[in-house]
Amino acid sequence: MPDTGYLVAVVAVAAAITLALRAAPFALLTRLRSSPLVTYLGRHLPAGVMLVLVVHLLRDLPVDRPLLALRELVPVAVTVGVHLWRRHALLSMAVGTATYALALLVVP
Amino acid sequence: MESTPSRGTEIAAAARDVGAVGAGMFLLGSSFGLLVVGSGLAWWWAPVFSGIVFAGSAEFLLVALAVVGTPLATVAVTTLLVNGRHVFYGLSFPLHRVRSRTGRAYAVFALIDEAWALATTRSAATLSGTRIVAGQVLLQACWVSGGVVGALAGNAFALDVPALDFVVTALFVVLATDAVRAGREATGPLLAVACALVARLVAPGEMLLVGMTLFVVALLVRYRLSARPEAADA
Numbered sequence: 001m002p003d004t005g006y007l008v009a010v011v012a013v014a015a016a017i018t019l020a021l022r023a024a025p026f027a028l029l030t031r032l033r034s035s036p037l038v039t040y041l042g043r044h045l046p047a048g049v050m051l052v053l054v055v056h057l058l059r060d061l062p063v064d065r066p067l068l069a070l071r072e073l074v075p076v077a078v079t080v081g082v083h084l085w086r087r088h089a090l091l092s093m094a095v096g097t098a099t100y101a102l103a104l105l106v107v108p
Numbered sequence: 109m110e111s112t113p114s115r116g117t118e119i120a121a122a123a124r125d126v127g128a129v130g131a132g133m134f135l136l137g138s139s140f141g142l143l144v145v146g147s148g149l150a151w152w153w154a155p156v157f158s159g160i161v162f163a164g165s166a167e168f169l170l171v172a173l174a175v176v177g178t179p180l181a182t183v184a185v186t187t188l189l190v191n192g193r194h195v196f197y198g199l200s201f202p203l204h205r206v207r208s209r210t211g212r213a214y215a216v217f218a219l220i221d222e223a224w225a226l227a228t229t230r231s232a233a234t235l236s237g238t239r240i241v242a243g244q245v246l247l248q249a250c251w252v253s254g255g256v257v258g259a260l261a262g263n264a265f266a267l268d269v270p271a272l273d274f275v276v277t278a279l280f281v282v283l284a285t286d287a288v289r290a291g292r293e294a295t296g297p298l299l300a301v302a303c304a305l306v307a308r309l310v311a312p313g314e315m316l317l318v319g320m321t322l323f324v325v326a327l328l329v330r331y332r333l334s335a336r337p338e339a340a341d342a
Contacts, residue, residue, distance in 0.1 A: 001148055002177055010174045014187045015161045021191050022219045025198025040331050041324075042200030046228055047291040048300030048327070049196065050284035052319045053165075053221075055304035057277045059315055075274060079281045089128035089286075093135070093278040100278075101271035 071107045075100035115238055122242035125226050130250040132279055133164075133222060137254020138261070139275050140167055145262035147175045154255035162248060164220055165276055166191050196324060197224040206237035218244040225283050229290045299326045 002010075058076070062068045079096030086092070141154040149171065157167045166187060173183055197219055206212045215237075223244045227235060288297050300323050307319035 010183050011160050013184050014170050017187045018163045018191050021194040023216050044296045047287035047297050048323045050287045051297055051300040052304040053280045054284050056316045059308055079278050080285050083282050083285045089282045090131045092282050093132050096278040097274045100274035
């Protein structure tokens with residue numbers, strides 16, 4: 001069980017680094033706002049960054065064991081399907097997570 | 109009412125923006141709260157992490173690192189790698205819309221994935237500073253209160269729900285689906301998936317930062333190529 005002083009240090013270190021990362025581009029790029037490159041990145045970054053995150057979250061997918069891989073991929077497909085159909089984020093997440101709970105029962 | 113009508117309208121618009129995403133963050137926050145007490149920490153560490161660090165998925169990782177007494181240097185490097193993507197968010201976040209100094213400071217502090225996604229998937233011309241900052245305050249309120257509820261529920265019922273692991277994935281799948289729809293092109297998303305898979309193969313330990321960096325480099329190269337007249341139609 002970690003002591004309070006250590007946990008306070010963990011929070012302080014993580015908060016300081018996160019804030020520095022978030023502030024850095026504004027400190028360095030105040031005059032680049034209207035550049036065509038920034039406009040281009042603003043248009044094309046969002047989808048790619050989210051997809052890299054999704055692949056990262058699925059990084060431990062056991063590709064050599066199809067049934068276990070499907071246990072993760074089917075709920076992902078259901079989440080996308082429900083979201084494209086109803087475009088309601090919470091509903092998509094709830095149905096996707098329920099599908100995953102079911103998948104855990106079917107493929108333990 | 110003390111606030112001007114336009115301010116109230118903007119805050120109402122922010123509440124509509126946040127809507128389902130805020131509900132998702134409340135649920136995600138409550139699974140974070142469950143993790144905090146499930147890891148043996150006191151319930152109030154959930155609002156401490158969510159109030160001061162406020163970094164969503166990174167908070168899950170921090171709790172896991174902290175309970176095994178990971179050295180602070182490793183905590184620092186891990187935070188840098190996992191939150192390194194935030195460096196890119198500032199490039200397109202419409203901070204210039206926020207006028208007050210306090211508002212700007214908070215907007216930078218609270219620039220989480222969801223706040224960035226909300227602010228950049230709407231036209232910057234229609235977004236006011238009040239609407240951006242109010243949205244961020246609402247997102248953090250959802251996240252912190254979810255954490256408190258989850259931690260207290262975990263304490264009270266000793267809950268253990270393995271399916272909750274999927275909530276984080278579902279959240280980013282939904283955000284990715286929205287962003288791909290808004291982007292209206294397939295090449296960028298395919299590039300991103302390819303970069304992430306390459307990073308998974310060559311740098312499994314630092315996959316997130318390597319994948320993000322590869323993707324940004326790929327986008328910069330594509331920008332250079334498409335900027336040339338003779339390559340514009342290629």
